[in-house]
Amino acid sequence: MAAGQSIKPVSDALLEVKRPPVPRSYGQYIRWLLLFSGGVLMVMPIAYMLSASFKYPFELYNLNLIPEEPTIENYTYVLEDGRFYQWFINSMVIAVITTISNVLFDSLVGYTLCKFRFPGRMFVFIAILSTLMIPTEMLIIPWYLMSKSFGWLDSYWGIMFPGLMTAFGTFLMKQFFETVPDDFIEAARIDGLNELQIWWTVAMPLVKPALAALAIFVFLGNWTAFIWPLIVTNDQSLYTLPIGLTTFSVEQQVEWELIMTGAALATIPTLIVFLIFQRYIIRGVVMAGLKG
Amino acid sequence: MASVALQNLVKFYGKTQVLHGIDLTVADGEFIVLVGPSGCGKSTSLRIISGLEGATSGDVMIGERVVNNLEPKERDIAMVFQNYAIYPHMSVRRNIGFGLRTAKMSKADKTARVDEVARILSMTELLDRKPDQLSGGQRQRVAIGRAMVRDPAVFLFDEPLSNLDAQLRTQMRLEIKKLHQRVGNTIIFVTHDQVEAMTMADRIVIMKEGRIQQVGTPQEVFHLPANLFVARFIGAPEMNILKGHWRDGLVFLDGVAPFKSDVSSLLKSQPVLVGVRPDHLTVGGESPLFAGTVNVLEPLGSETLVYVTVNGTEVIAKASGRAPPAVGDVVSLSASAEDMHLFDETSGQRIT
Numbered sequence: 001m002a003a004g005q006s007i008k009p010v011s012d013a014l015l016e017v018k019r020p021p022v023p024r025s026y027g028q029y030i031r032w033l034l035l036f037s038g039g040v041l042m043v044m045p046i047a048y049m050l051s052a053s054f055k056y057p058f059e060l061y062n063l064n065l066i067p068e069e070p071t072i073e074n075y076t077y078v079l080e081d082g083r084f085y086q087w088f089i090n091s092m093v094i095a096v097i098t099t100i101s102n103v104l105f106d107s108l109v110g111y112t113l114c115k116f117r118f119p120g121r122m123f124v125f126i127a128i129l130s131t132l133m134i135p136t137e138m139l140i141i142p143w144y145l146m147s148k149s150f151g152w153l154d155s156y157w158g159i160m161f162p163g164l165m166t167a168f169g170t171f172l173m174k175q176f177f178e179t180v181p182d183d184f185i186e187a188a189r190i191d192g193l194n195e196l197q198i199w200w201t202v203a204m205p206l207v208k209p210a211l212a213a214l215a216i217f218v219f220l221g222n223w224t225a226f227i228w229p230l231i232v233t234n235d236q237s238l239y240t241l242p243i244g245l246t247t248f249s250v251e252q253q254v255e256w257e258l259i260m261t262g263a264a265l266a267t268i269p270t271l272i273v274f275l276i277f278q279r280y281i282i283r284g285v286v287m288a289g290l291k292g
Numbered sequence: 293m294a295s296v297a298l299q300n301l302v303k304f305y306g307k308t309q310v311l312h313g314i315d316l317t318v319a320d321g322e323f324i325v326l327v328g329p330s331g332c333g334k335s336t337s338l339r340i341i342s343g344l345e346g347a348t349s350g351d352v353m354i355g356e357r358v359v360n361n362l363e364p365k366e367r368d369i370a371m372v373f374q375n376y377a378i379y380p381h382m383s384v385r386r387n388i389g390f391g392l393r394t395a396k397m398s399k400a401d402k403t404a405r406v407d408e409v410a411r412i413l414s415m416t417e418l419l420d421r422k423p424d425q426l427s428g429g430q431r432q433r434v435a436i437g438r439a440m441v442r443d444p445a446v447f448l449f450d451e452p453l454s455n456l457d458a459q460l461r462t463q464m465r466l467e468i469k470k471l472h473q474r475v476g477n478t479i480i481f482v483t484h485d486q487v488e489a490m491t492m493a494d495r496i497v498i499m500k501e502g503r504i505q506q507v508g509t510p511q512e513v514f515h516l517p518a519n520l521f522v523a524r525f526i527g528a529p530e531m532n533i534l535k536g537h538w539r540d541g542l543v544f545l546d547g548v549a550p551f552k553s554d555v556s557s558l559l560k561s562q563p564v565l566v567g568v569r570p571d572h573l574t575v576g577g578e579s580p581l582f583a584g585t586v587n588v589l590e591p592l593g594s595e596t597l598v599y600v601t602v603n604g605t606e607v608i609a610k611a612s613g614r615a616p617p618a619v620g621d622v623v624s625l626s627a628s629a630e631d632m633h634l635f636d637e638t639s640g641q642r643i644t
């Protein structure tokens with residue numbers, strides 16, 4: 001205890017060290033205010049969605065966040081409606097396949113463009129980049145005509161094919177593979193791996209953060225995609241969740257509380273995806289195997 | 293194990309020629325060091341041997357085979373890179389075992405092999421660590437382990453020690469040399485550090501601007517440098533070079549009594565450059581060549597470097613560590629005739 005006693009003053013002294021007061025100017029307050037209102041703006045719709053999903057229709061147009069008569073009837077209704085599961089599964093299958101496809105093929109193309117020198121490389125790269133400049137809306141008609149003539153309307157494939165690879169993902173992965181030193185790749189080549197094995201066992205693990213980011217983007221993008229799935233599907237059983245949710249509105253009247261409930265349920269998978277992948281984003285691993 | 297032969301290797305990158313016809317034969321089990329200033333084509337030569345790079349023309353032979361068109365993995369070589377290139381996402385064990393992935397061995401044999409390599413490199417306790425939990429020297433050892441595990445015919449090292457601090461470098465230098473004595477594989481080792489070259493090599497290959505300047509044992513390149521470049525590159529401090537003139541078996545240096553030189557190949561009287569290493573130019577001695585004034589002293593402990601101005605040219609000589617001259621002293625310097633090198637003034641070639 002004597003030792004403890006003798007140490008105490010030291011720690012007291014440490015605790016007493018006063019931080020220099022943060023200078024607070026008006027500019028600082030204004031910045032906080034802006035950030036705060038930005039935060040409120042972003043959180044409000046979500047808060048309203050959650051609160052509406054627990055309300056009866058009579059209360060819906062009150063902006064109070066806490067329902068006066070909270071109910072879970074909306075949830076039981078949505079969850080008992082078999083269509084919800086069908087749409088959920090459709091969305092899930094499409095988002096998962098597209099995500100896997102993007103992670104694999106965007107990185108394969110990005111890797112090739114980054115690490116191999118071949119005639120026409122720049123041409124391919126620029127061609128891919130230039131598709132980034134074309135807005136999706138302009139592509140919808142060609143996609144539709146294409147789907148129609150190939151008989152892809154009303155099919156998973158029809159919904160998925162435009163997004164199976166993205167120019168953005170390819171570009172992102174190419175830039176990330178630039179950070180993988182060539183020595184790693186050459187060492188693996190000497191160790192006797194073929195190029196596909198090198199890509200998979202050496203290069204891919206080194207760009208995990210980028211892959212995770214890409215996976216999140218692609219998953220969210222496809223999970224929430226609206227226009228294209230709406231256009232390409234007529235059959236209700238092929239609707240994705242966002243399209244399906246809107247049909248809650250067409251029967252007799254707009255049933256917002258049900259839409260909000262469905263939307264609230266639909267955010268759960270995106271939260272899970274984000275929680276799974278975001279930890280990879282934070283860790284940068286590439287440098288640890290090189291000189292330290 | 294195998295010999296390696298390079299025959300008239302030429303390499304162009306676009307329009308720039310990087311290798312101008314490299315001819316070299318490395319004996320089976322030999323430790324060869326390629327040394328030269330930055331950009332002289334050492335790495336390029338090594339990469340061509342490894343198969344990572346193709347030569348523009350010329351042949352590479354490993355053992356009895358011409359390997360020009362073989363993939364790196366078919367050449368029975370292993371390479372250690374300057375920045376180790378061990379995979380950060382794999383444990384030490386997996387890193388070392390990586391080269392065995394494609395080998396046709398049972399899993400138990402592979403594990404045994406990795407364990408043996410780890411034991412040789414005394415890394416057994418580190419096998420389960422990740423690279424970011426290792427020191428620089430340990431990482432380099434992992435990289436060497438990964439090369440060793442396949443027991444290749446030829447080891448290629450590209451400046452493997454240059455990222456280590458001086459003390460560790462000395463230690464690893466010795467370890468690699470011992471390793472070579474133990475496993476006996478052919479080693480081709482690239483460095484730009486002439487001390488590394490001298491201490492490790494069976495034979496040294498000195499390169500400059502894509503051409504081999506001299507191939508020889510450390511003794512040969514030190515005592516019989518083929519030209520001025522080699523003479524200056526090998527040995528520290530650098531060899532003293534003085535302008536002189538050869539006539540009738542005598543060398544005349546400015547303001548110095550002529551001394552005898554029985555160089556037979558010189559027929560007519562001609563200007564020459566005279567080289568003498570600081571190690572061989574001693575203060576005092578029986579047959580003084582010339583005298584000069586001491587400018588600066590650099591005590592190194594066992595000996596002292598003495599900077600002496602002789603006729604306006606500064607030369608470096610060695611004096612004893614215990615009783616060096618003082619600055620301002622006029623001292624006489626002597627060297628034996630066999631330590632005096634004559635070079636052609638225009639071509640820089642050694643005159644024999």
Ligand SMILES: Nc1ncnc2c1ncn2[C@@H]1O[C@H](COP(=O)(O)OP(=O)(O)OP(=O)(O)O)[C@@H](O)[C@H]1O
Pocket residue numbers: 305310328329330331332333334335336337484
């Ligand atoms: N991919 C390349 N494209 C064009 N020129 C290159 C390439 N690789 C190397 N060179 C050039 O070839 C020459 C030899 O390079 P090399 O890497 O063999 O030198 P080095 O002797 O290993 O030098 P260092 O000691 O700096 O490693 C240099 O002038 C370099 O600029």
Ligand SMILES: [Mg+2]
Pocket residue numbers: 334335336450
């Ligand atoms: Mg090099």
